[in-house]
Amino acid sequence: MRAPCITLLLLASATASAQQIDAYRYWYNDNAASATTITVAATDVLVLNTNLPTGPLGAGYHLISLQVRDTNGNWSVPRTGHFVRASGQVNGYEWWTDDAIEDRTPGTIGPGGLVTLVADLPVPALPDEHLFTIRFSSANGTWSVPISTTYSYHVGVAELPGISGLLLFPNPATDQLGLRLNSDAGRTLQLEVVDLAGQHVLDLGSWAVAGSTWRNWDISGLANGAYLLRVTGEKSTWNTRFMKQ
Secondary structure, three states: OEOOOEEEEEEOOOOOOOOOEEEEEEEEOOOHHHOEEEEEEEEOEEEEEEOOEOOOOOOEEEEEEEEEEEOOOOEOOOEEEEEEEOOOOEEEEEEEEOOOHHHOEEEEOOOOOOOOOOOOOOOOOOOEEEEEEEEEEEOOOOEOOOEEEEEEEEEEOOOOOOEEEEEEEOOOEOOEEEEEEEEEEEEEEEEEEEOOOOOEEEEEEEEEEEEEEEEEEEOOOOOOEEEEEEEEOOOOEEEEEEEEO
């Protein structure tokens, strides 16, 4: 059985005269003495996109470490990451905020299922940036590597009277950007994405809000980088920064 496909971009370190990569090696669970070395044709950039054999490793969490060697015989600093082996089909998840794993919230989900959590996130004790972490369970009792992201919380903003508890999730975002808020009355907001120079990038349309409500927008077409989410109310406009990655 093999580990999940591991994709890395590996670069030789610069020296007085630039060298090329001519080999890489890897090992599991910090056992460097068991490293496997693979030679390659000398290249400036090595893109490793392959299934690495995991041999007798059992089900569950493991570490993998990789190094590259240049044509002078020097090895790079090791890069280490987590992976899960032989996990089976997904049957559930649990999430928590700000590293408070003891307060985690569980849920059930099947393979290919979809769950939206922006509506369930607790109101943070303090505004500003917060950490969200989720992991998935499998049919044979193993857990995935935890996935973490930050989100932004604002108690209220003067530019949007009657709007409070604004929660932007996730931030950084990839394909979907979610916003949750509370409105003390029914009103319509206009939303758009602008760049840091204030130039219009993406129209997100209008949003009728009342009470506690949330919504997601597709931002997959945006180039990676920093943007502002611009929310326009009846009298003024509020901007908050987010990252697309």
